[in-house]
Amino acid sequence: MEVRLNTPVTPELCRELKPDAIVAALGAVTAAPPIPGIRGENVKTAVEVFAEPGLARGKTAILGAGTTGLELAIYLASLGREVRILEMRSAREAASGASTYAMQLEKYGLRVEYGVKALEILPDGVRVSADGEETVLPCDTVVNALGMTPLWDEADALRFCAPEFHQVGDCLKSRNLMATTSEAWTAARNIGCC
Ligand SMILES: Cc1cc2nc3c(=O)[nH]c(=O)nc-3n(C[C@H](O)[C@H](O)[C@H](O)COP(=O)(O)OP(=O)(O)OC[C@H]3O[C@@H](n4cnc5c(N)ncnc54)[C@H](O)[C@@H]3O)c2cc1C
Incomplete structure (x- = not known):
């Protein structure tokens, strides 16, 4: 297994790597409601x-x-x-x-x-x-x-960059480690099945 640190995953990088499947687990950022x-x-x-x-x-x-x-x-x-x-x-x-x-x-x-x-x-x-x-x-x-905002747009940008795509964890909906690890496990188990 290869781990690349300090490497933002972008559509351009995906085009270069040509992965068979992408699991977007990008997380969430602090919400910034329109309070001056x-x-x-x-x-x-x-x-x-x-x-x-x-x-x-x-x-x-x-x-x-x-x-x-x-x-x-x-x-x-x-x-x-x-x-x-x-x-x-x-x-x-x-x-x-x-x-x-x-x-x-x-x-x-x-x-x-x-x-x-x-x-x-x-x-x-x-x-x-x-x-x-x-x-x-x-x-x-x-x-x-004030809560966390899932990185939906960033995940969406990767959606069609591989034949198979899964979105898991806080970038789907900000919750907790139990939800995240359970979704990640399900996504990993399903890779190649659809
Ligand atoms: C203050 C705070 C306290 C919490 N305490 C608890 C707790 O006690 N118990 C509990 O169960 N949960 C807790 N949570 C929630 C828990 O941290 C999250 O549910 C969990 O970390 C989500 O995991 P994730 O992998 O989806 O996202 P993250 O843990 O946020 O990981 C996402 C990773 O993706 C990276 N990334 C983002 N974009 C890109 C990109 N384009 N390319 C490559 N990498 C990228 C980010 O840098 C980050 O490292 C807490 C959350 C907060 C904010």
Whole structure:
């Protein structure tokens, strides 16, 4: 088996390699909903902050109380950082996540601020709407934990570059390792069968 690192797979490369089958397992990237300022200097992704917690400087606001946002909040709080978690859904709509982490959230004095929708990210805070009112919540760093966007277009570009094509894992739908490895196994088993 040959493994090529630092080699982006492109349609051009596929034309050169002429593979019999392609399994696209390209993953996903952090979602960037159209919130003004979301690509600002003071905004980091959850993936970046997990890798380098020092990126979360000063008061940190995490956008999104999904599994990633909650786990990151607990991690940063365990390092002694000042964190707040903003979630646009109500506590009821988002209940499953926070209840799973309730003990850890309590241990670090964290609480999710539900019904708080980020409207704009400013250099020194987040403009939000909550209870029908707009206000600015001051913070130094904003962490985007708003979910992942599958790399569909990139996978689609490879779809007709081989007689057989499979799309698996997060580039199909962002989920977890169990789903990814199970789909990868199925794709590998089916190569040459269709
Ligand atoms: C912060 C975070 C925490 C998570 N924690 C958990 C957890 O605790 N448990 C769990 O089960 N899941 C967890 N997940 C989800 C899990 O990481 C993913 O479901 C899983 O990694 C998806 O695997 P994948 O192979 O589809 O994609 P990835 O792991 O994203 O791998 C895709 C790879 O393809 C490469 N690539 C992209 N485009 C190209 C190209 N054109 N050519 C060549 N290579 C390319 C990328 O560089 C990347 O290395 C977490 C996800 C995040 C974001």
